[in-house]
Amino acid sequence: MASAASTFLKKSAEKAVDLQHRKTINFNIGKYNAVVPKGKEQFAHLELARQKAKNIKWRALEKLDEYLELFEQKITARGAKVIWAEDTQAAQAAIAQIVKEKNCTTLVKSKSMVTEEIHLNSFLEGIGVESVETDLGEYIQQLDGEPPYHIVTPAMHKSKEDVAQLFHEKLGTPAHLSPQELTLIARQKLREKYTQAQIGVTGANFLLADIGGVAITENEGNARLSCSWPATHIVIAGIEKVLPSVQDLHVFWPLLATYGTGQQVTVYNSIITGARQPNETDGPQDLYIILLDNGRTNALANPTAREALYCIRCGACLNACPVYKNIGGHSYDTTYSGPIGKVITPYLSGNNYQHLSNASSLCGNCTEVCPVRINLHELLLYNRFNAVQKGDTTLTETLAWKAWKKASLQRSWMNKGTATLKNWLVNSVFTAWTQHRNELQFAEKTFNQQWTEQHKTKG
Numbered sequence: 001m002a003s004a005a006s007t008f009l010k011k012s013a014e015k016a017v018d019l020q021h022r023k024t025i026n027f028n029i030g031k032y033n034a035v036v037p038k039g040k041e042q043f044a045h046l047e048l049a050r051q052k053a054k055n056i057k058w059r060a061l062e063k064l065d066e067y068l069e070l071f072e073q074k075i076t077a078r079g080a081k082v083i084w085a086e087d088t089q090a091a092q093a094a095i096a097q098i099v100k101e102k103n104c105t106t107l108v109k110s111k112s113m114v115t116e117e118i119h120l121n122s123f124l125e126g127i128g129v130e131s132v133e134t135d136l137g138e139y140i141q142q143l144d145g146e147p148p149y150h151i152v153t154p155a156m157h158k159s160k161e162d163v164a165q166l167f168h169e170k171l172g173t174p175a176h177l178s179p180q181e182l183t184l185i186a187r188q189k190l191r192e193k194y195t196q197a198q199i200g201v202t203g204a205n206f207l208l209a210d211i212g213g214v215a216i217t218e219n220e221g222n223a224r225l226s227c228s229w230p231a232t233h234i235v236i237a238g239i240e241k242v243l244p245s246v247q248d249l250h251v252f253w254p255l256l257a258t259y260g261t262g263q264q265v266t267v268y269n270s271i272i273t274g275a276r277q278p279n280e281t282d283g284p285q286d287l288y289i290i291l292l293d294n295g296r297t298n299a300l301a302n303p304t305a306r307e308a309l310y311c312i313r314c315g316a317c318l319n320a321c322p323v324y325k326n327i328g329g330h331s332y333d334t335t336y337s338g339p340i341g342k343v344i345t346p347y348l349s350g351n352n353y354q355h356l357s358n359a360s361s362l363c364g365n366c367t368e369v370c371p372v373r374i375n376l377h378e379l380l381l382y383n384r385f386n387a388v389q390k391g392d393t394t395l396t397e398t399l400a401w402k403a404w405k406k407a408s409l410q411r412s413w414m415n416k417g418t419a420t421l422k423n424w425l426v427n428s429v430f431t432a433w434t435q436h437r438n439e440l441q442f443a444e445k446t447f448n449q450q451w452t453e454q455h456k457t458k459g
Contacts, residue, residue, distance in 0.1 A: 035262030074212025078274025
């Protein structure tokens, strides 16, 4: 079985030379880059808003246990049932029990990365339950049998022609429909599923501790239908989603909208505070909240890595990353791709994914664009350091860096040998550098030699 690292290298090498893929991605990210500056204009003091958001997330995580218990207390008082799930298996077991109790055969779900994390669709299929994605991008990906490509834009790698062809093959529609026509077809198909579904599943953008609320942000209205039409609503949320107060949304909702899609505010913003009350006519009869750990406390226990849990899943760091823009979301072979995925996946999924932190130019652009100012490039370096400390490197790499350190500390060693010899050693003998890079070409004389000669001449 191929290792995660070798799979990543194979997939990324294939995508890096796929010019059509690069063209599609750069086109779609270009549209994002064009609208984000406009969205930022709503902030009188953008950097102050970003710092305030970071401070709120810091406070939430420093007292995470207290805020989660307060959230549970408040929302259970309004009829919800809170389930604490330590890992994927515990979450799946809880969902299976609910599905069985409700005699569920069809389930609709809105866009949610955490449900991808626990492989919900394939799990439900395995127990005989139809699970239907209702977000348009996710619906497209489900039709194609692919996971989401991007945290916010699941089908970013597909052109409108790709989607028209997919609908033609899977749904029997004409082969050259416009995006508007394709959207209407998806809408018709999905509306039928809403009426059939016994259970609706959503994620949560934020959990509001002081009122016991679940805040959901979306652009299509499908989450609102998924949580209100079926008789049972299941929320699945990572424990890091908690905010101290509903008042914090005045910072987070605009930041998420601007950095996620360039909007001033997302089209639909909902706050759910419980199941249907005795004096209410709408909403689900039963509400379940599954609070998922799944490795998050591994990051929480680390004072340095804890900062990665500030992430609000806006996708800005993916759009800014030169590596992501060349190899795409599926090359990572993880739920969360791009810079934030490289940082958090080793804590969520184990040391098999330490290699991802090396797939970075360390340009710092991810840190620059993060709305909550996570020091992503520093966390990537921190993960690299931890990997070396734990011995997650090859013997060849270890020896090579020891030799490089030794030589670097001995100027006379660095000055030895001709450029031809050095080129041969690096490009033909020690070939790790040239496996994924152009050949090195050393200067005839080192900088030190040139400096010495120049100052001797002047003297």
